[in-house]
């Protein structure tokens with residue numbers, strides 16, 4: 001389970017996250033929605049330990065991300081900016097490096113590499129250097145890097161941005177399989193059809209706070225709308241106009 005508890009973050013004195021609290025249950029896919037600038041990426045970066053909160057804390061199970069960064073890293077897979085590939089390395093070399101950093105060696109390293117190679121259909125890319133990779137190819141390698149150590153928690157920032165139909169489908173299939181294995185998954189997206197299809201739970205952010213949360217059906221009921229996109233607009237932009245509601249931490 002991921003717990004975000006009373007997190008504040010300011011940039012240059014401007015509040016971006018404002019006493020933000022929510023939980024992400026195990027074995028479910030949770031989508032984080034919000035208008036541009038609502039604070040989604042900032043929130044995900046704090047969960048993954050890339051940014052420090054000004055106040056509050058983030059727990060992965062019992063592990064405090066800021067207090068126990070090494071332990072947190074072993075529990076986390078992160079798919080963020082797909083630009084971070086080392087272009088001189090082949091996919092095999094790159095994934096070996098990341099798996100080693102996570103403490104894998106010998107037979108368990110080999111097994112971990114074989115598993116992501118098969119699951120993410122990486123055969124054709126395996127011995128290629130990542131320079132010049134397409135968006136879809138980069139996503140596959142980023143996802144393989146995030147999963148190679150079998151983390152309990154997976155965080156993805158707009159994972160289907162720029163992907164074609166087949167690559168997006170592979171990603172969705174992979175997320176569904178991971179959910180069935182009990183992985184806790186949190187992803188941000190602007191694509192409502194994908195959110196409606198994939199998510200067990202949706203969190204709507206506006207101005208650094210949670211303004212709605214529940215299953216897609218619950219959100220539609222709460223907002224009195226018959227589709228997720230209208231619910232999102234009602235909750236996110238209605239709230240931005242001045243009626244925020246903070247979800248209680250579970």
Ligand SMILES: Nc1ncnc2c1ncn2[C@@H]1O[C@H](COP(=O)(O)OP(=O)(O)OP(=O)(O)O)[C@@H](O)[C@H]1O
Nearest residue numbers: 011012016034035036037038039040041042043190
């Ligand atoms: N390093 C930074 N320095 C200053 N301001 C920042 C920084 N990072 C984010 N911000 C600001 O914080 C606010 C929230 O940004 P964030 O990237 O978290 O939003 P988002 O919800 O992910 O938006 P989008 O949907 O456009 O990706 C924005 O106003 C952004 O300009």
